[in-house]
Amino acid sequence: MNNYLDMDLLRLTTAGSVDDGKSTLIGRLLYDSKNTFDDQMEAVEQSSAKRGDENVNLALLTDGLKAEREQGITIDVAYRYFATPKRKFIISDTPGHIQYTRNMVTGASTANLAIILVDARHGVIEQTMRHAFIASLLRIQHIVICVNKMDLVDYSEQAYNKVVADFKQFASRLENVVDVSFIPISALKGDNVVDTSENMDWYKGVTLLYHLETVYVGNQENHVEARFPVQWVIRPQSDEFHDFRGFAGRIAGGVFKPGDEIIVHPSGFTTKIKKIYAAEEEIEKAFSPLSVTMTTEDEIDISRGNLISKANNLPKVGQDIEAMICWFSESSKLANRAKYIIRHTSNEARAVVKEVKYKVNINTLHKVEDDKDFKLNDIGKITLRTSAPIIYDSYRKNRTTGSFILIDPQTNETIAAGMIV
Amino acid sequence: MENYNLTHLKQLESEAIFVLREAAAQFDTPALLFSGGKDSIVMAYLAYKAFYPARIPFPLVHIDTGHNFAECLTFRDAFVEQYKAKLVVGSVQKSIDDGTVKEESGLNASRNALQTVTLLDTIEEHGFDAAGGGGRRDEEKARAKERFFSHRNDFGEWQPQNQRPELWNIFNGRKQHGEHFRFFPISNWTEMDIWQYIKAEEIELPSLYFAREREVVERGGTYLEVNELVQPREGETVQTLMTRFRTMGDATITGAVLSDANNLDAIIEEVAAARETERGNRADDKRSETSMEDRKKEGYF
Numbered sequence: 219m220n221n222y223l224d225m226d227l228l229r230l231t232t233a234g235s236v237d238d239g240k241s242t243l244i245g246r247l248l249y250d251s252k253n254t255f256d257d258q259m260e261a262v263e264q265s266s267a268k269r270g271d272e273n274v275n276l277a278l279l280t281d282g283l284k285a286e287r288e289q290g291i292t293i294d295v296a297y298r299y300f301a302t303p304k305r306k307f308i309i310s311d312t313p314g315h316i317q318y319t320r321n322m323v324t325g326a327s328t329a330n331l332a333i334i335l336v337d338a339r340h341g342v343i344e345q346t347m348r349h350a351f352i353a354s355l356l357r358i359q360h361i362v363i364c365v366n367k368m369d370l371v372d373y374s375e376q377a378y379n380k381v382v383a384d385f386k387q388f389a390s391r392l393e394n395v396v397d398v399s400f401i402p403i404s405a406l407k408g409d410n411v412v413d414t415s416e417n418m419d420w421y422k423g424v425t426l427l428y429h430l431e432t433v434y435v436g437n438q439e440n441h442v443e444a445r446f447p448v449q450w451v452i453r454p455q456s457d458e459f460h461d462f463r464g465f466a467g468r469i470a471g472g473v474f475k476p477g478d479e480i481i482v483h484p485s486g487f488t489t490k491i492k493k494i495y496a497a498e499e500e501i502e503k504a505f506s507p508l509s510v511t512m513t514t515e516d517e518i519d520i521s522r523g524n525l526i527s528k529a530n531n532l533p534k535v536g537q538d539i540e541a542m543i544c545w546f547s548e549s550s551k552l553a554n555r556a557k558y559i560i561r562h563t564s565n566e567a568r569a570v571v572k573e574v575k576y577k578v579n580i581n582t583l584h585k586v587e588d589d590k591d592f593k594l595n596d597i598g599k600i601t602l603r604t605s606a607p608i609i610y611d612s613y614r615k616n617r618t619t620g621s622f623i624l625i626d627p628q629t630n631e632t633i634a635a636g637m638i639v
Numbered sequence: 640m641e642n643y644n645l646t647h648l649k650q651l652e653s654e655a656i657f658v659l660r661e662a663a664a665q666f667d668t669p670a671l672l673f674s675g676g677k678d679s680i681v682m683a684y685l686a687y688k689a690f691y692p693a694r695i696p697f698p699l700v701h702i703d704t705g706h707n708f709a710e711c712l713t714f715r716d717a718f719v720e721q722y723k724a725k726l727v728v729g730s731v732q733k734s735i736d737d738g739t740v741k742e743e744s745g746l747n748a749s750r751n752a753l754q755t756v757t758l759l760d761t762i763e764e765h766g767f768d769a770a771g772g773g774g775r776r777d778e779e780k781a782r783a784k785e786r787f788f789s790h791r792n793d794f795g796e797w798q799p800q801n802q803r804p805e806l807w808n809i810f811n812g813r814k815q816h817g818e819h820f821r822f823f824p825i826s827n828w829t830e831m832d833i834w835q836y837i838k839a840e841e842i843e844l845p846s847l848y849f850a851r852e853r854e855v856v857e858r859g860g861t862y863l864e865v866n867e868l869v870q871p872r873e874g875e876t877v878q879t880l881m882t883r884f885r886t887m888g889d890a891t892i893t894g895a896v897l898s899d900a901n902n903l904d905a906i907i908e909e910v911a912a913a914r915e916t917e918r919g920n921r922a923d924d925k926r927s928e929t930s931m932e933d934r935k936k937e938g939y940f
Contacts, residue, residue: 468657621809
């Protein structure tokens with residue numbers, strides 16, 4: 219039990235087409251790693267029987283809402299949790315239907331690792347490439363290709379090798395991806411998910427769970443460029459803390475220590491860090507993703523939406539931004555010159571789209587320059603002009619200071635996700 | 640090389656504090672729902688940490704069903720006192736007296752469903768534009784689809800098909816007049832995380848969570864503590880058993896489990912070995928397979 223306090227956290231996302239067996243895989247992971255409960259299994263057994271399924275349908279472990287079960291689809295991103303003695307896992311489970319790109323982008327935005335399912339019978343298909351492209355666009359550094367349904371191809375090594383070869387050829391065109399692993403599995407039968415398969419002697423690699431437990435993800439956080447978006451100013455105005463002014467936020471990169479020279483953006487004021495608090499406790503260093511409160515040597519004007527960096531390593535500050543975006547709205551298209559609200563770290567401003575550079579055909583990765591109509595699920599490059607300076611880095615450098623969302627001021631809907639180039 | 644890894648509990652704590660600060664910044668009149676159960680206690684404790692040394696900038700809202708465990712109320716008042724928080728109580732009894740809800744009748748009547756009306760009334764009466772809850776996504780399948788910032792229409796309803804996508808940690812709390820939000824800082828915590836955190840931070844809990852001998856009756860596959868609200872019915876015998884509670888719901892329907900776990904370590908061991916989900920003993924969740932989904936759509940916690 220003691221090692222529970224030393225466990226780390228892996229956030230992963232799963233991708234696959236409608237019948238690739240995603241839900242079954244997640245159900246299998248939960249079930250075989252003994253993360254399911256008797257009353258849950260009982261409910262699943264009852265539902266399976268009601269549906270007339272031959273065996274206990276593990277996919278039902280992850281089915282959520284009534285509407286979904288009736289239609290046999292998954293509506294939205296759902297989050298699953300399980301733990302082994304080594305790690306805690308958060309799975310963002312994204313469905314494979316029409317809003318797929320939107321949902322996968324959402325699920326991928328917080329993940330360190332993506333599992334992409336490939337049906338061994340069909341091999342690498344357009345959708346596989348689409349999933350890999352999104353994982354790479356969102357800067358997920360670790361990809362696991364699970365070649366699923368091996369039981370339906372007689373556990374053929376040849377079928378597996380073809381997927382590996384085809385995917386590798388395609389993956390050479392992807393940016394950002396650090397490591398790709400391949401595992402032949404049968405989620406339905408349990409081969410190589412938690413337990414080593416007895417049907418594939420030719421496979422010498424590890425099981426999926428072992429891989430998830432051991433993959434190194436410590437490199438995901440940026441510990442070079444120090445960034446601290448200010449969320450809230452703490453002013454107790456009590457007798458005990460009469461003059462206390464603390465700047466609260468979550469470190470978005472780098473390491474801050476008391477005594478460090480800092481610059482406040484966009485004002486450009488400089489001062490030094492006096493103290494750093496994690497609640498009541500004074501700490502010696504703060505790094506991402508810690509939530510802390512800082513006090514400064516000099517009393518200068520700092521408010522929500524400002525960003526504190528160290529004096530020797532500056533973010534970009536500007537009103538003209540180039541970004542890759544994914545369009546989320548079903549009802550409205552991106553309109554040139556239309557005004558949106560941009561929300562970026564703790565900052566908000568108005569934004570107008572100045573130019574659509576191109577869209578990406580996410581099945582071929584080709585740029586499309588003659589059709590610039592952005593609709594649901596479209597991905598491409600645009601330029602924006604904001605009403606106030608945005609303090610940012612490229613998404614490639616920093617996932618927090620490099621990302622934003624666009625909001626439709628009429629409906630308040632989140633209509634696009636953006637990654638600054 | 641220096642170690643810049645955070646344990647998963649530290650990461651969860653940091654995330655929850657981030658969500659609480661976002662809520663304070665994005666909403667005009669946010670509040671925290673406080674039931675006296677362990678999840679809402681942890682949430683309120685995290686709010687204390689998030690804004691220290693200032694006071695918690697949210698009032699704590701307790702929806703009093705009138706069927707609470709007495710100890711929960713004592714605990715609530717002590718908590719409010721200790722953290723110098725502001726308390727707002729919404730009373731289901733008052734809603735019944737006012738005629739906005741009708742008391743359920745029948746053998747397994749409960750005031751659980753009535754809470755939704757009182758909650759929405761309390762939100763409206765005090766003009767809260769956001770209410771934070773201690774809901775966790777691992778609790779129940781409808782909750783697995785919940786956002787950190789969850790939009791509610793002007794009837795207080797949750798629309799699962801129409802949720803805003805939530806990317807990275809950028810929360811969109813914009814709303815039209817009359818609409819409000821729920822926010823869930825401990826969305827990503829599991830029951831085990833909660834217990835480990837309570838232990839690590841030495842957070843106080845109502846003693847109902849700890850095993851001792853209690854007088855109970857067996858009803859509907861669970862043990863109900865005998866008190867002024869729960870009296871033995873014909874054919875039921877009062878037994879004295881070592882029990883504890885895994886959740887703090889309505890005293891009339893929240894079952895105790897057989898347990899001799901009378902300290903945190905023992906509870907953690909029990910949770911690790913548990914074969915039933917913690918809500919397995921709540922009659923309100925057993926009404927149908929979709930009872931949580933249905934209640935959430937109406938505006939339940």
